[in-house]
Amino acid sequence: MINLAIVGATGLVGSTFLKVLEEKSYIKIKNLYLFASPKSEGKQIVFRGKTHTIHSLSKENILNKKIDYALFSAGSEISKKYAKIFAQNKTIVIDNSSAFRMEKNVPLVVPQVNEDALNKHKNIIANPNCSTIACMAPLKALDSVFSLKEVVFSTYQAVSGSGMKGLNDLKQNMLGNKSQFYPYDIYENCLPHIDSFMENGFTKEEMKMVNETQKILGKKIKVNATCVRVPISYCHSISIYAKFQKEFNTEKARKALQEHDGIILLDEPKNNIYPMPIIAKNRDEVFVGRVRKDLFSKNAMSMFVVADNIRKGAASNAIEIMEKLIAKN
Numbered sequence: 398m399i400n401l402a403i404v405g406a407t408g409l410v411g412s413t414f415l416k417v418l419e420e421k422s423y424i425k426i427k428n429l430y431l432f433a434s435p436k437s438e439g440k441q442i443v444f445r446g447k448t449h450t451i452h453s454l455s456k457e458n459i460l461n462k463k464i465d466y467a468l469f470s471a472g473s474e475i476s477k478k479y480a481k482i483f484a485q486n487k488t489i490v491i492d493n494s495s496a497f498r499m500e501k502n503v504p505l506v507v508p509q510v511n512e513d514a515l516n517k518h519k520n521i522i523a524n525p526n527c528s529t530i531a532c533m534a535p536l537k538a539l540d541s542v543f544s545l546k547e548v549v550f551s552t553y554q555a556v557s558g559s560g561m562k563g564l565n566d567l568k569q570n571m572l573g574n575k576s577q578f579y580p581y582d583i584y585e586n587c588l589p590h591i592d593s594f595m596e597n598g599f600t601k602e603e604m605k606m607v608n609e610t611q612k613i614l615g616k617k618i619k620v621n622a623t624c625v626r627v628p629i630s631y632c633h634s635i636s637i638y639a640k641f642q643k644e645f646n647t648e649k650a651r652k653a654l655q656e657h658d659g660i661i662l663l664d665e666p667k668n669n670i671y672p673m674p675i676i677a678k679n680r681d682e683v684f685v686g687r688v689r690k691d692l693f694s695k696n697a698m699s700m701f702v703v704a705d706n707i708r709k710g711a712a713s714n715a716i717e718i719m720e721k722l723i724a725k726n
């Protein structure tokens with residue numbers, strides 16, 4: 398039995414934490430504490446047949462409680478302000494924001510890829526970026542066989558990656574209204590712009606894919622990313638081009654992908670079988686297809702990966718981390 402807090406419980410990822418926990422009824426919860434902004438204070442949410450009240454987050458509200466795990470998804474600023482207070486109060490924080498991902502003492506974990514990193518935490522564990530999470534198991538599976546050297550990501554990311562604000566813009570655009578959050582309409586459009594632009598010409602989202610891939614795979618591989626927002630509600634798709642030390646072989650790759658935990662291989666192009674958002678939605682696995690050897694380099698290949706960005710890319714991955722920790726304790 399665990400005592401659990403959810404920070405950002407009214408948000409898109411926060412409410413998905415609750416949905417996933419409803420499904421995983423074998424995770425026994427003694428006390429559940431739900432936190433959001435002061436505007437949600439007093440709101441009620443039904444979880445496992447019981448009504449829970451939302452509280453606003455404050456130091457006092459944390460320190461007077463015994464909380465074993467806290468799942469955070471209320472943005473980086475809230476994580477920076479409160480995660481350490483929880484951690485000092487002996488709570489293990491699993492943080493969905495980018496606040497701590499690149500800190501040396503903070504494991505950045507995809508359980509199907511680098512579970513061992515969980516052995517060295519100091520009460521804060523980071524959940525990786527949603528597109529990065531989707532790509533890690535497929536790359537790890539191939540790295541084990543061919544030894545990964547370089548990777549190029551091109552993403553097609555759903556508006557729910559921007560939270561409620563992104564979903565609202567798409568909905569409003571479809572009714573003929575202008576975007577409130579994105580700099581342009583997203584309906585009938587693609588934005589090669591996710592998060593802010595940096596001095597080097599890449600966006601912060603692209604640099605997250607670069608830095609987090611190296612940290613999770615534990616290798617200084619060369620990474621390049623172009624991240625694009627597309628007008629769909631859920632699921633991120635990623636076209637991956639990868640180069641290896643060893644010669645690539647499609648059959649061996651398909652076998653490695655098929656056998657890897659957390660991956661579903663959908664790769665029968667002749668029968669129109671390949672991964673798509675409509676297949677990955679509401680699922681916790683990563684879907685992989687279009688696996689093919691490069692035309693010009695015998696050590697390179699391409700594939701197409703799709704995962705539900707709110708589930709595997711955020712809430713489910715964090716809960717899988719928590720399950721691993723519960724099993725260890």
Ligand code: A2P
Nearest residue numbers: 405406407408409433434437454470471560561
């Ligand atoms: P609230 O609904 O009260 O604003 P999303 O990413 O889907 O927009 O969700 C963001 C989540 O972060 C929401 O649950 C939101 O609560 C929460 N949040 C925003 N500001 C704070 C704050 N100051 N303290 C705690 N939670 C916050």
